[in-house]
Amino acid sequence: MSCVTALIHQASGIRQRGPNRVITPTEVSFDTLIMTIVLTPYWSNGVQKLKVAHQPPAKPKHGLTPPTLDDETHATRCLLQLRSKDKNIEKYIYLSMLKEQDPNMFYRLCLRYMSEFTPIIYTPTVGDACLQYSHIYRRPEGLFISIKDKGNIRNVIRNWPKLDEARISVVTDGSRILGLGDLGVNGMPISIGKLSLYIAGAGIRPWSTIPICLDLGTNNQKFLDDPLYLGLRRKRAAGEEMTEFMDEFMREMSLAFPKLLVQFEDFSTDAAFLYLSRYRHQYPVFNDDIQGTGAVVLSGLINAARLSSQASGRPITDHRILFFGAGSAGVGVAMQLMSFFTLNGLSEEEARRRIWLVDSGGLVFDKRGKLAEHKKYFSRNDYEGPPITDILEIIDYVKPTALLGLSTISNAFTPSVIRLMAALNPRPIIFPLSNPVRLSECSFHDAVEHTQGTVLFASGSPFPEEEHEGRKMYPGQGNNMYIFPGLGLGSILARATSVTDSMVEASSLGLAGALTEEEHAMGLLYPRIERIREISAHIAKEVVRAAQKAGVDRSTELRKLSDQELLEFVQSKMWNP
Numbered sequence: 001m002s003c004v005t006a007l008i009h010q011a012s013g014i015r016q017r018g019p020n021r022v023i024t025p026t027e028v029s030f031d032t033l034i035m036t037i038v039l040t041p042y043w044s045n046g047v048q049k050l051k052v053a054h055q056p057p058a059k060p061k062h063g064l065t066p067p068t069l070d071d072e073t074h075a076t077r078c079l080l081q082l083r084s085k086d087k088n089i090e091k092y093i094y095l096s097m098l099k100e101q102d103p104n105m106f107y108r109l110c111l112r113y114m115s116e117f118t119p120i121i122y123t124p125t126v127g128d129a130c131l132q133y134s135h136i137y138r139r140p141e142g143l144f145i146s147i148k149d150k151g152n153i154r155n156v157i158r159n160w161p162k163l164d165e166a167r168i169s170v171v172t173d174g175s176r177i178l179g180l181g182d183l184g185v186n187g188m189p190i191s192i193g194k195l196s197l198y199i200a201g202a203g204i205r206p207w208s209t210i211p212i213c214l215d216l217g218t219n220n221q222k223f224l225d226d227p228l229y230l231g232l233r234r235k236r237a238a239g240e241e242m243t244e245f246m247d248e249f250m251r252e253m254s255l256a257f258p259k260l261l262v263q264f265e266d267f268s269t270d271a272a273f274l275y276l277s278r279y280r281h282q283y284p285v286f287n288d289d290i291q292g293t294g295a296v297v298l299s300g301l302i303n304a305a306r307l308s309s310q311a312s313g314r315p316i317t318d319h320r321i322l323f324f325g326a327g328s329a330g331v332g333v334a335m336q337l338m339s340f341f342t343l344n345g346l347s348e349e350e351a352r353r354r355i356w357l358v359d360s361g362g363l364v365f366d367k368r369g370k371l372a373e374h375k376k377y378f379s380r381n382d383y384e385g386p387p388i389t390d391i392l393e394i395i396d397y398v399k400p401t402a403l404l405g406l407s408t409i410s411n412a413f414t415p416s417v418i419r420l421m422a423a424l425n426p427r428p429i430i431f432p433l434s435n436p437v438r439l440s441e442c443s444f445h446d447a448v449e450h451t452q453g454t455v456l457f458a459s460g461s462p463f464p465e466e467e468h469e470g471r472k473m474y475p476g477q478g479n480n481m482y483i484f485p486g487l488g489l490g491s492i493l494a495r496a497t498s499v500t501d502s503m504v505e506a507s508s509l510g511l512a513g514a515l516t517e518e519e520h521a522m523g524l525l526y527p528r529i530e531r532i533r534e535i536s537a538h539i540a541k542e543v544v545r546a547a548q549k550a551g552v553d554r555s556t557e558l559r560k561l562s563d564q565e566l567l568e569f570v571q572s573k574m575w576n577p
Ligand SMILES: NC(=O)c1ccc[n+]([C@@H]2O[C@H](COP(=O)([O-])OP(=O)(O)OC[C@H]3O[C@@H](n4cnc5c(N)ncnc54)[C@H](O)[C@@H]3O)[C@@H](O)[C@H]2O)c1
Pocket: 176, 177, 178, 179, 180, 268, 269, 288, 289, 293, 296, 324, 325, 326, 327, 328, 329, 330, 358, 359, 360, 361, 362, 405, 406, 407, 408, 409, 433, 434, 435, 436, 439, 459, 460, 461, 478, 479, 480, 481
C-alpha cells in the first residue's frame, strides 16, 4: 500500500468496505415551477425535455438563417454579446445558453479566450451560479439523483440518454461547494463547470460527460425556506443512510456505464475521505479536492522551491510547510507532499516533521485533545505548550518557508502575517488557495506589496497581474483545474481499473515539468492556461504510463507505443470544436 493510500484509509476512519443499499430525487413542485416562470425574467421555453448534453444541432436548411451569417463574424458577435454584459453572473447565464444552443461556438471561443472564459464558467463566478442556481435555473442539465431514489437508482441512471458514450462523470453532493458551505442541489453548476473544462481543456467529447448532483437534502436553512429552492426539503442524510445510498449509486453507475471514471467533487471533508477510501480500489474514481488539489499544489511548490532556492540554497525537502486549514484540501495536499518527500529521500518521520496543520482550534498537536480522524496523522507530538491560536504566534513558532491557505477564511493572511513571512524568508512562498476569490486568504496585491515583491504566490482563484518597481509580477493559479482534465483523460485512455497514487503523482510531476523556457523566465509557477490542451495531453501521457507501470491499464495495446507515439495518440483522441 502506498504512502498516500495508507493515509487516505487512516483519514477516512474506516477499516473495511462492504456492499449496501439506499434511495432517490429532487422535488421541482408544480407551484415552484409556476413561481419560477413568474419570477424569472429570462425564462424561455418552460420545462424542456432533457437533451443529450451538447449534441450539435443539425445544419439549418437554406433560407432558415440570415443571408450573410458566417462563422468567424458570428464568433465576434458572440464575444461582443458576452462582453456587453456588466455582471459576471449575466455572462455565466449567457455562456450557459450559448453552450446549449451552439456548443461548437461555445468551446471554440472558450479555447481561444481561455483566461477570459475560465473565471466565468468556473471559479469564481461558478460559485455565484451555485448560490443562485435555484433562481437562475432555466433548463435541465445533468443528472439529479436524490435520497428518495434509494432502491430505484438503477432506473434513474438509465434515463440518461447516451449510456454507452459516457466516460467521465463529476459527482457532487453539494455539501461543501468551494468555501461556500452546504448548497444542497444548488451544487450542480460545480459538476457542470468542471466538465466544461474537461471538454475545453482535455478534449473529452461533450456527449461523454455526465454532471451529477446527488440530493441528500441540505442543512442550509436559507435554502430550505426558499420557495424556489430546487432540492428536497429535508435535512441532509448522513451516516449509514448516506453510505447505503452511495453504495447503491456506485454499484449502479458501474453497471450502467462500464467505461466511466468518477470524479468526486466538493463533498464535505468526512464524506470526501470516507468515500474515496471506500471505493478507490473497487471502481475508477478519484477525489478532486483531496488528490487533484494535492497534485496541483505539489507541482506549484516544486517550481516555487526551485525559485526560492536561488536565494536560500534550500532544497525542497528542507522546506517547512504550514497549512492554514486542515480539511479535505489541506490534508490532501499534506499527504501528497509526504509522499513526494519520502520518494525524494526523507524517512517517513522526517517528512512528517516538515508539515504543521492549523485548524479553527489553532495549531494541531497531540496534547490539544480529541481530533478528527483525518488530522491525526499530521498532529504534532513535539509541541507541549498551551494551545496557540494566533496565526502570528504560530508562524513565529514554526518559522515556515511556505504558508498555504485552505481555510475559507477571507484575508486571514493580514499584512502583518505577510510581513512576518517576508522577514523569515528571502523568497516567502504564500499560497492563499481558498475559493472563490472573496474567500482568498489574501490578494496578490497585498502579497506583493508587503513582501516588497519577493513573494512566490499562487491562489485558488485568479488575481490580476501586479507591477512592482517597474517589474511585472504574475500570480499563479494553484487550482486543480490544471490537473483533473489530464488525469481524467489519461485514466480514460488507459481504461484504468483504478486511479492509483502513482497516477496522481505523475500528473503533478507532469504539470511541474510543463513550463516552457519563456514561462520559466517570467518566474511562473504554473503554465499559462491558454496552453491547457498541450499540458493536458502531456499529463495524460504521463498518467497512462503510470497506469501501465501499476498494471491497472486495460488498454494494454498502448504499452508498445513510444513516448512520442503515445503523445500523438492522446492528441488524436481529443475532440475539437
Ligand atoms: N485551489 C484549489 O484547487 C482548491 C481545491 C480544493 C479546495 N479549495 C478550497 O479550500 C478551501 C477549504 O476546502 P476544504 O474542503 O478543505 O474545506 P473544509 O471546510 O473541510 O476545511 C476548512 C479548514 O479550515 C479550518 N478553519 C476554519 N476556520 C479557521 C480559522 N479561523 N483559522 C484556522 N483554520 C480555520 C477548518 O478547521 C478546516 O480544517 C475551500 O475554500 C475550497 O474552495 C481550493
